[in-house]
Structure formats: C-alpha cells, structure tokens
Amino acid sequence: MQSIFAGFRNVSFVYSGDLSSFFLWCLFILSLVQNNVITGVYPASPSSWLFVVIAILATMYTRSDPSMGLIAKIQEHLPVSDSLSIQCRTVVSAVLFSTLLWFSLIFTMRLCLKQLLSYHGWMFEQHGKVSNTTKIWAAMVRIFSGRQPLLYSYQGSLPNLPVPTVKDTVKRYLESARPLMSDSEYERMTTLAKEFESSLGNRLQWYLKLKAMWASNYVSDWWEEYVYLRGRGPLMVNSNYYGMDFLYVTPTPIQAARAGNTLHACLLYRRKLNREEIKPVILNVPLCAAQCERIFNTTRIPGEETDSLIHWQDSEYVAVFHRGRYFRLWLYHAGRMLSPREIEQQIQRIMDDPSPPVPGEAKLAALTAGDRIPWAQARKEFFSSGVNKRSLDCIEKAAFFVALDDDEQGMRGDDPAGNLDRYAKSLLHGKCYDRWFDKSFTVVVYKNGKNGLNAEHSWADAPIMAHVWEYVMTTDSFQLGYTEEGHCKGDVASSLPPPTRLTWDIPAECQERIERSLAVAQALADDVDFHVLPIQEFGKGAIKKCKISPDAFIQIGLQLAYYRNRGTFSLTYEASMTRLFREGRTETVRSCTSESCAFIRALEGGEEVCRRLFRTAAEKHQHLYKMAMTGGGIDRHLFCLYLVSKYLGEESPFLKEVLSETWNLSTSQTPLQQVELFDFVNHPEYTTCGGGFGPVRNIHANSQIHFFLLCAFHLFSFVCS
Numbered sequence: 049m050q051s052i053f054a055g056f057r058n059v060s061f062v063y064s065g066d067l068s069s070f071f072l073w074c075l076f077i078l079s080l081v082q083n084n085v086i087t088g089v090y091p092a093s094p095s096s097w098l099f100v101v102i103a104i105l106a107t108m109y110t111r112s113d114p115s116m117g118l119i120a121k122i123q124e125h126l127p128v129s130d131s132l133s134i135q136c137r138t139v140v141s142a143v144l145f146s147t148l149l150w151f152s153l154i155f156t157m158r159l160c161l162k163q164l165l166s167y168h169g170w171m172f173e174q175h176g177k178v179s180n181t182t183k184i185w186a187a188m189v190r191i192f193s194g195r196q197p198l199l200y201s202y203q204g205s206l207p208n209l210p211v212p213t214v215k216d217t218v219k220r221y222l223e224s225a226r227p228l229m230s231d232s233e234y235e236r237m238t239t240l241a242k243e244f245e246s247s248l249g250n251r252l253q254w255y256l257k258l259k260a261m262w263a264s265n266y267v268s269d270w271w272e273e274y275v276y277l278r279g280r281g282p283l284m285v286n287s288n289y290y291g292m293d294f295l296y297v298t299p300t301p302i303q304a305a306r307a308g309n310t311l312h313a314c315l316l317y318r319r320k321l322n323r324e325e326i327k328p329v330i331l332n333v334p335l336c337a338a339q340c341e342r343i344f345n346t347t348r349i350p351g352e353e354t355d356s357l358i359h360w361q362d363s364e365y366v367a368v369f370h371r372g373r374y375f376r377l378w379l380y381h382a383g384r385m386l387s388p389r390e391i392e393q394q395i396q397r398i399m400d401d402p403s404p405p406v407p408g409e410a411k412l413a414a415l416t417a418g419d420r421i422p423w424a425q426a427r428k429e430f431f432s433s434g435v436n437k438r439s440l441d442c443i444e445k446a447a448f449f450v451a452l453d454d455d456e457q458g459m460r461g462d463d464p465a466g467n468l469d470r471y472a473k474s475l476l477h478g479k480c481y482d483r484w485f486d487k488s489f490t491v492v493v494y495k496n497g498k499n500g501l502n503a504e505h506s507w508a509d510a511p512i513m514a515h516v517w518e519y520v521m522t523t524d525s526f527q528l529g530y531t532e533e534g535h536c537k538g539d540v541a542s543s544l545p546p547p548t549r550l551t552w553d554i555p556a557e558c559q560e561r562i563e564r565s566l567a568v569a570q571a572l573a574d575d576v577d578f579h580v581l582p583i584q585e586f587g588k589g590a591i592k593k594c595k596i597s598p599d600a601f602i603q604i605g606l607q608l609a610y611y612r613n614r615g616t617f618s619l620t621y622e623a624s625m626t627r628l629f630r631e632g633r634t635e636t637v638r639s640c641t642s643e644s645c646a647f648i649r650a651l652e653g654g655e656e657v658c659r660r661l662f663r664t665a666a667e668k669h670q671h672l673y674k675m676a677m678t679g680g681g682i683d684r685h686l687f688c689l690y691l692v693s694k695y696l697g698e699e700s701p702f703l704k705e706v707l708s709e710t711w712n713l714s715t716s717q718t719p720l721q722q723v724e725l726f727d728f729v730n731h732p733e734y735t736t737c738g739g740g741f742g743p744v745r746n747i748h749a750n751s752q753i754h755f756f757l758l759c760a761f762h763l764f765s766f767v768c769s
C-alpha cells in the first residue's frame with residue numbers, strides 16, 4: 049500500500065500524516081458533509097429525493113404531466129439545450145422539477161412542524177386526562193417529525209420565543225410581588241406599574257417586537273452579553289458552577305487511571321457531538337440544542353469592558369495543571385484517539401515530572417479567579433507576545449482544561465458529611481489558582497481517584513454540561529472499566545511523545561498582579577459556607593407517590609425553612625429553561641407566591657386546613673413553572689424592556705425598581721436526563737450527587753441549609769402521611 053501511494057505523496061499533497069489516518073480524515077470530511085445534508089433536509093431524508101424523482105418520471109411515462117406545464121417551461125429555459133437530445137432535456141427538466149418540488153415539500157413540512165411545536169396546551173393538562181386536541185396534536189407531530197433525527201435536525205423547526213404583552217407581564221409581576229410587600233408599598237408599586245404600562249411600556253415593547261422579528265431569540269444574545277460577559281466581578285463562586293462524581297463509589301483509586309478514562313470518555317462524547325450522533329433531548333417535543341455547539345474548544349477571553357467567548361474548530365489536546373505546572377497533552381496520535389491506557393500513561397508522566405514551577409507559574413490561574421478588568425489588563429501587558437503568549441494560547445485553545453489535584457476528596461473518612469461539603473467547595477473554587485475558570489470547563493481529578501468538574505456559565509446552562517457529565521461518568525464505569533489492579537484498559541503505543549511543559553517568563557510586576565487577584569478570590573472563597581445534603585430517607589419517587597411535584601415540594605420546603613429561620617419571606621429565584629424555543633436559555637420562576645405564604649403561615653399557626661393549602665401552593669408553583677417554560681415568564685421580558693429603555697436613554701422608575709430587587713434565595717434543579725445510562729437495579733450505589741453553584745447574594749443566615757433538611761422532613765411527614 050505504502051508504495052502505491054508514494055507517488056501520490058510526491059505531488060506534495062498538503063496532508064502529511066500516514067495513510068490510514070488520511071482515509072480516516074476523508075471519511076470524517078464526508079461524514080460532516082453528509083450530516084449537514086441530513087440536517088439540512090430534515091424532516092425528509094436524502095433518499096426521499098430519489099423517490100420523488102422516480103415518481104415524477106413514472107407519471108410522465110404514462111403521458112400525463114404532473115407539473116401542469118412547468119416541466120415544459122423549464123425545458124425551454126435550459127441553457128445546455130443544443131448538445132442534448134430532446135429526451136435527455138425532458139429528463140433533466142423533470143429532475144429539476146422534482147428537486148424543486150421536493151424542496152418545497154420539505155419547506156412546508158418544516159413550517160407545519162414549527163406551527164405544531166408552538167402549541168403548549170399539552171403541558172397544562174393533568175396526568176391521565178389528555179384532551180382530544182392534544183391527542184390529535186401528538187399524532188400530527190409524529191407524522192411531521194421525521195425519523196432518526198440528528199442532534200441539530202429540529203433546529204429549523206423550533207418556534208421562536210414569543211414576546212408577552214406588557215399588560216400580562218405587569219399583571220404577573222404585581223401578583224408575584226404581593227406577598228412580599230406591605231399594603232402601602234404594594235399600592236405604590238401598582239401605581240408605578242400602571243403608569244409604565246400605559247406610557248413608556250408600549251414604546252419599549254414596540255422596539256422589542258421589532259427585535260423579535262429578526263432575531264432568532266429576543267432574549268438570548270442580550271442575556272449572554274449583559275448578564276454574563278459584561279459582569280466585571282470574579283467568575284469563581286459568582287458564576288461558575290460545579291458537577292460531582294458518583295456519591296458512594298470511586299471506580300479506581302489511581303489518579304492517573306481515573307483521568308485516563310474520564311478524558312477518553314470526554315473525547316468519545318465530543319466525537320459523537322461532532323457527528324451529531326447525540327440524540328436531541330425530547331420532552332414530548334424536541335428541545336433546542338444550540339447550546340451544545342460550544343461545549344468543547346471554547347474559552348472566555350477577558351476584556352476591559354466586556355469579555356468575549358471564542359470557539360475553535362480544531363483542538364486536539366488538553367491543557368493539564370499539576371503541582372503548579374502547566375502541560376500540553378496531545379489526545380491523538382497518528383490520526384487516532386489515544387486509548388484510556390495511553391492517556392493514563394501520559395498523565396503518569398506528568399505526575400512523575402519532578403521539575404518545579406517557574407516563578408509566578410503556580411498561581412497564574414488566580415488571574416481567571418479574580419476581577420475581570422485587572423485580568424484583561426494583565427493579559428494585554430504580559431501575555432500578548434513571546435513565550436507567555438504562546439503558552440496562554442495553548443491553554444485557551446485546548447479542548448478543555450484538566451486539573452490534577454494533590455488532595456483527596458469525596459464523602460469518606462470519619463466525617464463523611466463534612467468531607468462531602470469540602471469536596472463540593474473544592475470543585476466550586478479549589479485553591480483559587482488550580483482551575484482555569486475561563487475555560488468552558490475544567491475536569492478535576494483528585495489524588496484518590498475522585499473526579500468532578502467546574503464549568504464556566506456564559507456559553508450554556510447547567511443541563512448541557514450535566515448531559516456530558518452523565519455520559520462521561522457512566523461510560524467511564526460501565527463501558528470502559530478498569531483492570532483488576534485499577535488501571536485503564538487498552539494498549540500503549542511505545543512511540544508516544546511525552547506531554548510538553550508550557551514555558552513562562554513572568555516578571556515580578558505580573559506576579560504582583562497575580563497575588564492581588566488571588567487575594568480577591570481567596571476572600572471570596574473564604575466567605576462561602578457550603579453544604580451538600582444527600583437525603584437518603586426519601587426521594588422524588590416517594591414524593592411523586594403522594595401526587596406532588598418533587599420540585600414544588602422542595603421549593604415549598606425552602607420557603608418554610610427561610611420563614612422559620614428569619615421570620616419573613618423573600619423574593620425567590622428558581623431557574624427554569626426555555627429550550628422549547630429556538631436558542632432559548634432560562635427563565636425565572638418566582639417561587640415565593642401568595643399561595644405558598646398562605647400555607648406556611650397556616651402551618652406555623654397550627655391550622656387544620658393546611659393540607660389543602662399545601663396542594664394549592666404546589667399547583668400554583670407548577671403552573672408558574674410551566675408558564676415560564678412556555679414563554680409566559682416575567683423576568684426576561686422585563687429585563688429586555690429595561691435594556692431597550694437604556695438604549696433609548698429613557699428612565700423608567702418601575703423597571704429600575706424591579707431590576708434592582710435582590711434575590712435572597714436563589715435555587716435551581718437539574719434532573720437526571722439520560723436515565724437509560726444508569727442501572728439503578730443492579731448498581732444502586734452508582735448514583736450521583738449532581739452539582740451546584742455559589743450563593744448569589746451574601747446573607748448571613750445561620751446554617752440555613754441544615755435547617756432546610758429538618759423542614760423538608762417535617763413537610764414530608766406532614767404531606768405524605
């Protein structure tokens with residue numbers, strides 16, 4: 049083989065790898081084109097084109113004209129007519145006509161699917177009481193949905209997020225504010241709101257509607273820019289979130305081996321992602337997959353006014369941090385992905401490297417943990433040329449970041465609860481200089497084989513990263529597995545070049561900046577009390593058995609805990625998602641409601657009727673959650689109206705007041721998405737503790753979370769007995 053292709057190589061083909069990888073490369077390009085075609089013509093399949101062509105030719109053969117004269121018209125205008133026979137020309141025009149017909153069929157199907165997906169009535173129906181409309185709708189969706197969708201197949205058919213009317217939003221806002229305000233405050237707010245609704249609100253709404261007409265989502269670009277990228281405070285704790293390993297098991301105690309499987313599983317996910325083989329998430333209807341595009345090869349770059357997100361099409365290595373040093377680890381060799389065993393070996397080589405960090409190197413990543421402006425300035429001054437630029441480039445263009453920790457973590461030892469808290473805290477902020485907080489995500493592997501991750505928030509919301517992580521965890525343990533000694537499986541190519549150390553030349557002045565960022569970050573990290581509470585006594589199954597939504601249950605439990613702890617209620621933020629719409633991200637559910645307050649007051653007052661009040665409160669919460677998911681929320685609309693008012697230079701006392709409200713309770717839930725990957729019957733201990741994020745606001749409550757546990761138990765015995 050080599051000799052046959054030798055000539056080929058001599059014509060100085062740009063490709064310089066070996067032969068098998070050249071073929072793989074060709075196949076890869078082909079598969080990319082193929083995927084684009086499949087996604088491009090969805091819900092039809094490429095082969096249906098042939099079907100249409102044959103059908104048209106067949107009808108022509110029977111001497112009838114299915115095109116009502118169009119084929120003849122096309123024939124007249126064919127530019128190549130001279131060189132072709134009449135028959136040939138007829139066939140060419142018929143094929144052209146069929147193709148046009150086929151495209152218009154696809155277009156119509158997409159339009160129909162989009163219309164169908166705009167219907168959300170099904171969500172508001174009770175279990176077991178499905179209306180006829182919904183039944184017919186579901187059947188139609190099935191017809192227009194096509195078969196075997198790729199990840200991005202539905203993107204063109206997703207409806208746009210609708211802009212609610214100002215009147216509706218104001219009404220919903222006032223309803224949510226009622227339990228948190230005294231009568232006089234509420235009256236004042238009502239006046240402000242009505243004033244807004246009848247004057248400025250309409251003008252702002254007009255501009256917003258204009259934006260909604262051309263933008264694929266009227267919120268998301270502003271949300272990304274103003275809520276995330278323009279934030280000038282530290283990302284660490286404030287914005288980045290973390291994800292945990294299995295709670296009760298650590299598949300191997302060997303750090304390098306765990307890293308080997310974890311990294312390999314990440315690469316498998318990325319390969320599936322690039323081939324669009326990840327199945328789109330379907331929640332009766334498909335959810336938007338746009339956020340998946342920037343999982344890998346992505347970093348956030350600090351800027352003086354605003355940060356930016358950069359994504360690379362190509363990234364074949366990871367950047368690894370170990371004991372204050374940075375390494376570049378290539379994940380491919382001779383055109384193929386490294387095996388888990390090979391990655392383990394490479395990681396071991398990094399760990400065996402005795403060289404000490406150069407001055408300033410060890411705490412370098414603290415720059416990404418502190419305030420954004422100092423980091424942007426330091427980056428410009430010290431990292432825009434020479435070795436520093438090259439090394440920083442290497443980190444920023446990596447597929448993702450890997451931190452090998454010297455600590456042992458997990459729920460273990462004499463103080464499992466305390467250790468679990470420390471483990472979560474370590475994933476959230478580490479030592480403030482051992483995670484690269486700008487990178488789309490950092491995989492952390494601890495000395496005892498435990499792992500976890502820290503993810504940047506601007507490029508996507510937690511369910512996206514949770515989807516990756518569920519796959520990585522289960523692939524690591526159930527698919528890849530370990531040898532009896534706890535090492536990775538697979539062979540090692542003897543010729544693997546060792547990982548290379550990144551070189552730095554960090555002047556004293558820059559070291560000072562690093563120290564300053566570290567001080568800011570350290571103060572922030574020290575101020576976080578973190579508690580993780582695995583509840584073993586009951587779970588969402590038990591709550592569902594009592595016919596209550598687990599989410600509503602937890603939210604009301606939190607309200608109860610807050611009330612018992614502080615004697616009052618607070619505005620509460622719960623994140624929900626709007627991915628039923630194109631490029632949708634999140635919406636706020638204001639889960640402190642008049643109904644929940646009424647229940648809690650009754651419960652604390654020892655009233656008898658409160659079981660009914662509880663149901664009312666839970667139903668109200670579910671309703672608000674569904675409203676938020678279907679575009680009927682409050683906060684994103686007001687946020688956008690506020691931005692329009694800023695662009696127009698208008699002052700609105702109403703908007704100003706609403707936007708400056710503080711959320712003392714900020715909450716979120718991420719349910720397991722790929723239940724089929726886990727085996728809770730044979731391996732019930734392979735369960736995860738999910739992830740979490742830092743406090744949005746500083747309030748010094750005394751052990752509110754432990755308190756929550758008591759309240760949740762109380763509530764459970766009250767509701768489900």
Ligand SMILES: *[C@@H]1O[C@H](CO)[C@@H](O)[C@H](O)[C@H]1NC(C)=O
Binds near residue numbers: 180
């Ligand atoms: C739904 O259709 C069934 C028959 O298919 C009919 O018996 C029933 O009355 C319909 N329900 C409503 C609410 O229209």
Ligand SMILES: *[C@@H]1O[C@H](CO)[C@@H](O)[C@H](O)[C@H]1NC(C)=O
Binds near residue numbers: 322341344
């Ligand atoms: C990231 O880089 C890899 C490796 O070069 C490439 O195959 C892949 O297409 C990139 N991923 C995305 C989503 O661009």
Ligand SMILES: *[C@@H]1O[C@H](CO)[C@@H](O)[C@H](O)[C@H]1NC(C)=O
Binds near residue numbers: 710748
């Ligand atoms: C939030 O908590 C602070 C005390 O830490 C309190 O003064 C404030 O009123 C609370 N805000 C709301 C909206 O409840």
